[in-house]
Amino acid sequence: MKSNACELVDIQRIPKPIAELLHKVGVNINGPEPHDIQISDERVFGAVLSHGSLGLGEAYMNGWWTVEKLDEMMFRLMRSDADELVKAWTKVQWVLRALREKVINLQAPARAFKVGEHHYDTGNDLFEAMLDPLMIYSCGYWEQAQSLEDAQLHKLDMICKKLQLKPGEKLLDIGCGWGGLAWYAATHFGVQVLGITVSAQQQAYARARCKGLPVAIELIDYRDLTGQFDKVVSVGMFEHVGLKNYSDYFDAVRGLMKTEGLFLLHTIGGFEKTEATDPWIDRYIFPNGKIPSPGEITEHVEGKLVLEDWHNFGTDYDKTLMAWHANFEKAWPQLEQRYGERFKRMWTYYLMTCAAYFRARKGMLWQLVFSHRQRPETYRSIRPLNST
Numbered sequence: 001m002k003s004n005a006c007e008l009v010d011i012q013r014i015p016k017p018i019a020e021l022l023h024k025v026g027v028n029i030n031g032p033e034p035h036d037i038q039i040s041d042e043r044v045f046g047a048v049l050s051h052g053s054l055g056l057g058e059a060y061m062n063g064w065w066t067v068e069k070l071d072e073m074m075f076r077l078m079r080s081d082a083d084e085l086v087k088a089w090t091k092v093q094w095v096l097r098a099l100r101e102k103v104i105n106l107q108a109p110a111r112a113f114k115v116g117e118h119h120y121d122t123g124n125d126l127f128e129a130m131l132d133p134l135m136i137y138s139c140g141y142w143e144q145a146q147s148l149e150d151a152q153l154h155k156l157d158m159i160c161k162k163l164q165l166k167p168g169e170k171l172l173d174i175g176c177g178w179g180g181l182a183w184y185a186a187t188h189f190g191v192q193v194l195g196i197t198v199s200a201q202q203q204a205y206a207r208a209r210c211k212g213l214p215v216a217i218e219l220i221d222y223r224d225l226t227g228q229f230d231k232v233v234s235v236g237m238f239e240h241v242g243l244k245n246y247s248d249y250f251d252a253v254r255g256l257m258k259t260e261g262l263f264l265l266h267t268i269g270g271f272e273k274t275e276a277t278d279p280w281i282d283r284y285i286f287p288n289g290k291i292p293s294p295g296e297i298t299e300h301v302e303g304k305l306v307l308e309d310w311h312n313f314g315t316d317y318d319k320t321l322m323a324w325h326a327n328f329e330k331a332w333p334q335l336e337q338r339y340g341e342r343f344k345r346m347w348t349y350y351l352m353t354c355a356a357y358f359r360a361r362k363g364m365l366w367q368l369v370f371s372h373r374q375r376p377e378t379y380r381s382i383r384p385l386n387s388t
Contacts, residue, residue, distance in 0.1 A: 175237025
């Protein structure tokens with residue numbers, strides 16, 4: 001039975017597994033707290049029991065349930081690993097998804113541009129409204145930051161210092177986004193930059209941003225690159241490489257980097273290995289993505305590059321995502337006509353669920369620095385903003 005949009009469902013009609021799960025994590029159905037879920041359509045129950053996290057997310061997009069503090073509700077679910085119980089309700093589907101990812105190379109060269117077309121080409125107006133002025137679409141570094149702009153500038157500065165950039169060096173930026181890091185490195189550290197992306201909109205925007213600087217921005221897959229670079233960096237791109245391609249990825253970096261060079265990898269990481277990507281994220285946000293575990297990285301880089309440094313500041317992604325959401329909400333009146341209410345619910349669900357993922361420490365943010373074994377110089381890492 002479907003309820004009217006202005007009414008909430010009778011809690012006596014809630015399936016027992018769902019009621020017990022929510023009660024266990026301290027979330028009440030139609031309760032008074034900001035993290036309590038408000039359900040207006042009984043179809044949400046079938047969606048969750050049949051399709052797990054995909055059904056929950058789609059039900060939110062449909063307006064079948066709401067919550068004042070979506071990030072807090074999802075945090076409570078993830079902190080208690082309730083999301084793992086939901087997976088058990090749809091075990092067959094998860095087994096099939098895991099089998100699909102093992103059998104098919106979802107990030108093969110023929111699929112490399114799909115995520116660019118699906119996500120990063122959504123619209124520059126959306127990302128301009130949501131991100132900082134340099135449009136850095138990755139975790140900021142908040143240790144001494146008072147704003148999103150500060151956090152991103154501090155992150156860029158730290159990356160360049162970890163890479164020990166020197167004037168005249170050639171820097172390869174794999175997954176350059178809208179060109180913010182390329183612009184910063186060329187402007188503040190005097191390097192030449194080649195940035196590559198799989199998004200046509202990012203390429204056009206980055207080229208305009210870096211006009212007049214020793215920066216080239218190309219629409220190309222990393223597997224098709226040739227040449228030699230003093231330093232290599234990749235920020236927020238490794239999540240699209242895929243487990244089947246990790247060895248090829250590190251082989252490519254090794255071949256592109258000079259013997260004395262350094263490679264900085266900035267990536268989301270998982271607390272533990274996962275067999276399949278969350279189906280809602282895969283369908284609506286990042287198709288064919290894959291979050292690496294620590295072991296999956298070390299397994300595929302072993303014997304190729306020396307791991308010099310591993311820095312985790314994953315809780316900073318919670319702050320970054322909340323700042324993006326605040327900007328998105330503020331800009332929504334100007335975006336509404338183009339994107340529509342269903343998109344707003346989808347984008348809100350994406351940002352708030354991801355914030356909860358990092359807040360619950362299921363997700364990490366890693367910066368790893370690698371070198372060639374033949375590099376003669378000892379690498380000394382930095383952490384504080386003012387380190388040299």
